[in-house]
Each structure stands twice: as structure tokens, then as C-alpha cells.
Amino acid sequence: MTHPESVPAQQEPAAExxxxxxxxxxxxxxxxxxxxxxxxxxxxPAPAVLILPAMGTPARYYRAFARQLHAEGLTALTVDLxxxxxxxxxxxxxxxxxxxxxxxxxxxxxAVIEAIRGELGPxxxxxxxxxxxxxxxxxxxxSLGIGPGVEGVALVASGxxxxxxxGPLRGPLLLIGELLTAAISTLLGRWPGTRLGFGGxxxxxxxxxWARQGRTGRYSSPGSxxxxxxxxxxxxxPVLAVSVEGDTWAPAxxxxxxxxxxxxxxxxxxxxxxxxxxxxxxHFVWTRAGGALAKGVAAWAVAGGS
Numbered sequence: 001m002t003h004p005e006s007v008p009a010q011q012e013p014a015a016e017x018x019x020x021x022x023x024x025x026x027x028x029x030x031x032x033x034x035x036x037x038x039x040x041x042x043x044x045p046a047p048a049v050l051i052l053p054a055m056g057t058p059a060r061y062y063r064a065f066a067r068q069l070h071a072e073g074l075t076a077l078t079v080d081l082x083x084x085x086x087x088x089x090x091x092x093x094x095x096x097x098x099x100x101x102x103x104x105x106x107x108x109x110x111a112v113i114e115a116i117r118g119e120l121g122p123x124x125x126x127x128x129x130x131x132x133x134x135x136x137x138x139x140x141x142x143s144l145g146i147g148p149g150v151e152g153v154a155l156v157a158s159g160x161x162x163x164x165x166x167g168p169l170r171g172p173l174l175l176i177g178e179l180l181t182a183a184i185s186t187l188l189g190r191w192p193g194t195r196l197g198f199g200g201x202x203x204x205x206x207x208x209x210w211a212r213q214g215r216t217g218r219y220s221s222p223g224s225x226x227x228x229x230x231x232x233x234x235x236x237x238p239v240l241a242v243s244v245e246g247d248t249w250a251p252a253x254x255x256x257x258x259x260x261x262x263x264x265x266x267x268x269x270x271x272x273x274x275x276x277x278x279x280x281x282x283h284f285v286w287t288r289a290g291g292a293l294a295k296g297v298a299a300w301a302v303a304g305g306s
Contacts, residue, residue, distance in 0.1 A: 056200020159254025238305025
């Protein structure tokens with residue numbers, strides 16, 4: 001595979017974040033939302049940022065970065081994607097149903113955001129901050145206009161997985177990997193990513209949707225009544241698009257392709273450099289050297305995404 005997205009062996013030593021609320025769906029799926037509330041002393045409620053993980057990456061991996069966002073005055077929240085980490089049922093549970101992008105962006109994120117609004121109230125501005133696949137799905141969700149809505153989306157080390165965005169050498173290899181991933185997931189009924197070292201254990205639906213977007217360049221999910229590409233084209237929210245120096249898995253060209261889908265959004269582009277971070281960076285390491293990035297995200301959120 002040329003685009004691995006599995007969490008590194010080193011995990012954040014930071015203590016677990018407090019549980020704020022748990023979202024539950026009619027199908028029984030549960031999503032614990034953890035986080036730290038911002039200061040209530042200021043006249044306006046602190047903006048809230050919900051971190052959406054990369055594929056196969058547990059929410060606990062972002063604990064340290066969440067604490068850095070909180071140190072900058074924000075309410076910092078984390079949640080696992082369906083079937084991952086603390087969310088239930090797990091992909092490997094015998095009673096876990098197959099699901100794809102449609103379930104995540106049209107059901108799960110709606111329920112999670114509703115639960116957060118119920119806990120924090122309607123006033124705090126709420127932003128999604130998505131890492132890698134979390135950024136892609138967060139952007140799609142925000143564009144659909146389903147549920148309570150959010151005030152903006154931050155993309156960090158995220159981008160389209162369209163193979164042509166990866167150049168003439170890596171692109172064809174990525175395409176082969178995407179085709180193989182879809183075929184194996186279909187054959188086995190799910191993707192055994194923990195064993196294969198890519199993406200964690202995933203339902204076949206997620207991997208087939210991921211591979212389809214990589215092959216066609218377009219976001220879609222079977223059975224959805226929504227045209228994701230058309231919705232993205234009409235998005236008019238603020239978007240903070242951050243490429244990370246040293247990130248070969250979500251290069252700037254992949255981010256270009258993703259933000260090119262939202263021509264109506266108020267996009268702020270920036271690169272998070274190793275010099276700014278004070279450490280070597282890559283697709284995952286930025287989460288352990290994110291202090292300077294947290295300052296930038298906080299300034300963007302407090303300014304209303306401008």
C-alpha cells in the first residue's frame with residue numbers, strides 16, 4: 001500500500017479526557033464524546049472543536065492535541081468513528097452491521113453533534129477538525145446541511161485519495177492498492193487492517209467507499225439520496241486547510257483536490273512546518289508536536305473562521 005493510514009505504535013501518555021456526553025443512535029450504536037470545556041469566565045462562550053480521527057485511529061490518540069487546544073481557550077472534544085475505539089459496536093463484534101460513508105456523515109455525525117449541542121447549549125460556535133479521512137468526512141457532512149450544523153471545518157493532514165493527485169509514480173501504485181483493498185474487503189466481508197497493517201479493522205462499506213473515491217475522485221456512498229459532490233460545491237462555511245510538512249500520505253496536491261471541491265467556502269490555507277512545530281513532522285507526528293498548530297486553530301476559530 002502506498003497510502004497507509006494506521007496509527008503508529010507510540011500512543012499518547014496523556015491521561016484520558018473526561019466523558020462529556022454519549023450519543024446513541026436508534027440502531028444501538030453509541031459514541032462517547034470526551035473533552036475539556038473552555039473558560040466560562042469570558043462574556044462569550046469558548047468556541048468548541050470536535051476532532052474527527054483518521055481511518056483506524058482511536059480518538060484517544062488525540063488527547064494531547066485536545067489538551068493543547070484547551071490550553072488556548074477552546075472547548076476541545078474527541079469522538080471515535082463508528083466501530084472504532086470506544087464506539088460500539090466494534091467492527092469485529094459479531095452483531096456489527098456493515099456501513100459506509102453514508103452512515104457516518106448522514107447519521108452518526110448528526111447524532112454526535114446533537115448530543116454536543118444538548119450538553120453545551122446552542123451558543124458556542126462548533127467547528128469540526130478532521131485528520132485525514134476524518135477531514136474528508138467532516139467536510140462532506142458539513143456540506144450536506146443535515147442536523148444542527150457547524151460553523152466551519154478545519155482539515156489537518158487531510159486530502160482526497162484520488163490517485164491522480166499523487167503524481168505519475170505514486171498514483172498508479174495507490175490505485176492498485178485501492179482496488180486490492182476493495183476486492184479483499186468484498187471477499188472477506190470486512191477489511192482486516194490490524195492484521196495487514198493498514199487502516200485498522202474496517203467494514204467493507206467504508207473501504208469500498210474509500211477506494212471508489214480514490215479511483216474516481218468523487219465522494220459518494222451507495223443508497224444515499226444526497227449528491228455529495230453537488231453539496232460540497234455549495235458549501236459556504238469557513239474552511240481551514242492545513243498541510244503538514246513531511247506528510248507524504250496527504251500531500252499538498254491531495255489537499256488541493258479536496259478544497260477544490262468547495263469553491264464557495266472561505267478557505268484559509270497554511271502549512272504546518274517542522275520549524276514552527278519544533279520537531280520532525282509527518283502524517284501522525286503532528287499530533288504530538290501540535291502546540292503551535294493549536295494556537296493557529298484557536299485564533300482561526302475565535303475569529304469566526306477568518
